[in-house]
Amino acid sequence: DILEELVAHLQPKVLAGQRVLVTAGPTFEAIDPVRGITNHSSGKMGFAIARAAHEAGADVTLVAGPVALRTPRGVRRVDVQSALQMHAAVMAEVERATVFVAAAAVADWRPAQAAAHKLKKDGSGQPPPLAFVENPDILATVAGLPRARRGELYCVGFAAESHDLLAHAQAKRARKGVPLLVGNIGPATFGRDDNALLLVDEHEVVEFPPAPKITLARQLVAEIARRLRAEHAH
């Protein structure tokens, strides 16, 4: 509505001049032409971040897994299905980005081979064997790029956890080598319009209490902008 448009328009342009790359949604890892492995991510948090970054003046590209969400106005969108496709799209786009926000729930594993035909029950009662291989770690790969290590590409990771959020978020931040890790209680928030976030960086832990995802996204954008300014002030 008009009020919402006005609020969006009046957001401070704290990311002006930044080029922000956001991933969002689940990935779908094909087992055969009809089946696959996916997860409960709705993509709403990532889409809200893309929208908030655009409102804040950034040039935004959104790499989205299979979700039925409308593209935020002014945001460039690249649709993908699998983790391998998301990896390729991110690597193609990240060269020109100055901020990378990995909000997608990327599958850790995929079937080793996708069957060309639909798998059939063979009457034995035994399922066909299914072998898995690990997917590339998109966030760790990007965080390890020379531009990220030189501070020219600020990386933000997400952790969706079913328990022990703070400990997992801190461990994930260290493991992925990113300056900022955002935790959210996955099963409680997937698909909901509300969420609550826990920001973990080198120095502090900041909690955003439950709020609409667009509100949290704007708060997160403000926190990212604050850290970008702090980095450049060093």
Added chain:
Amino acid sequence: DILEELVAHLQPKVLAGQRVLVTAGPTFEAIDPVRGITNHSSGKMGFAIARAAHEAGADVTLVAGPVALRTPRGVRRVDVQSALQMHAAVMAEVERATVFVAAAAVADWRPAQAAAHKLKKDGSGQPPPLAFVENPDILATVAGLPRARRGELYCVGFAAESHDLLAHAQAKRARKGVPLLVGNIGPATFGRDDNALLLVDEHEVVEFPPAPKITLARQLVAEIARRLRAEHAH
């Protein structure tokens, strides 16, 4: 719109007095609290059939897997996630049904155990072992009920195939023990508003050329009604 409402209202009441149970959509088989196995079924065909059956004067119950579709007006809806839940919902509802249309794309297999916590990469590069068990065959179970065998419950199955549609549909009709089997080319139709159907019964093969799913659903309802009349005329 109003024209569509009028068209719906003017459909012949060929299923008046019938109680139709329809399944629709995919199932989601949990691997852990966030991940699971699903398929590309959009649920649109099953929802269209539920709507068309209601337009035709039937009392309609729709058992739906996880889809973001609006419930057709006048249709009672039961939401489920997994094949086991769909099986339980169907068995609870089917006692009072006179027609059962199994349009859902039910997972053949599920993980033997859903993990209570989100599975983690352990650094070995090896995925956690994942064992599968076969799900109950909802359609074959319903088709084997005494009421179905006595002709008091008319069963319609669906086959989504990636190749050899006619042969697979005929084989599935025999294997499931249902009078009518409807084939559709799965990967080409999932999520689309258009479809093309192949009806296979004991005597004949009828092809519905590509059309909007609501049109095909009305044609299918007419074919079901014709067969119900023929059965009762015997």
